[in-house]
């Protein structure tokens with residue numbers, strides 16, 4: 001598979017890890033300040049301006065920020081866009097620095113919005129729309145002059161040239177990210193299924209219903225490993241494979257062509273198969289099994305999590321262009337090869353840790369958590385519905 005290096009996301013994550021580390025240190029009494037700060041893998045920090053040590057990026061609680069947006073952003077008034085710049089800067093500093101999970105962000109946003117009456121909510125949503133617009137503007141190049149005019153020349157610009165995970169979670173929770181809600185719509189109205197997909201899904205149904213042989217499933221391009229595994233469980237499970245496994249259409253990379261997602265109904269963010277029909281033929285983009293699963297993030301990143309036994313776990317991060325996956329980074333825990341310092345990070349997608357960079361557990365798990373916050377749970381339709 002072609003290798004491409006897209007370091008920005010990893011760099012952003014590293015930046016946030018550095019920021020968190022510095023803020024923790026800033027909050028310690030003097031006699032507890034560590035004299036040997038955790039080294040950051042150099043691969044993460046190349047060409048990236050480090051946050052200034054006296055500026056802990058995550059020091060402002062989200063609820064404080066949200067209250068400030070209400071008083072300091074004036075949508076539609078003179079000078080409103082400049083005031084929004086200052087708030088967008090704080091918002092992006094928060095997004096880079098926060099360790100809040102997706103659930104925590106959702107809960108905080110939901111709670112704040114639920115306190116507002118109808119008129120206040122309408123006003124606040126206009127303020128958030130201006131904030132969102134400004135935030136997206138600040139992800140683009142050439143905004144130095146705008147920042148200087150707004151009195152924010154000393155900001156951490158450019159934070160990133162890609163959407164920030166926490167910021168996207170926030171906007172999604174506020175209802176400003178239509179794409180994130182797409183999977184939910186599938187439960188209400190199934191879209192017309194592409195003929196390539198419908199033939200494939202029909203095979204899936206018949207394979208499970210008629211218990212096709214393993215080799216025949218393989219010949220038909222089905223996920224024989226998973227299908228046979230779930231069929232064999234029927235001996236002791238009250239749920240049939242037809243009801244346990246399901247599918248969903250979802251446009252992973254935003255090119256208006258849906259991909260076909262196959263997974264387990266009860267674990268709706270774990271994906272066994274991703275299929276594409278972008279090229280005009282049905283293509284298997286990813287085929288997994290229970291120890292090598294995929295997860296799809298709301299920003300289009302595809303993550304695979306593989307296991308090589310109890311002590312070995314691989315997380316690989318991919319860009320998806322509609323037809324193929326290209327790895328841009330990985331986080332590996334290998335307690336066999338390196339029992340005392342098992343975590344590694346890299347910008348490659350191979351399983352080889354000899355060309356990777358050692359990382360602390362905190363750094364590695366920080367990267368994993370930032371992507372986990374974006375995993376989509378798909379409302380899968382059971383194959384039994386195709387009867």
Ligand SMILES: [Ca+2]
Nearest residue numbers: 251252253257
């Ligand atoms: Ca697509």
Ligand SMILES: [Ca+2]
Nearest residue numbers: 346350352356
């Ligand atoms: Ca490697």
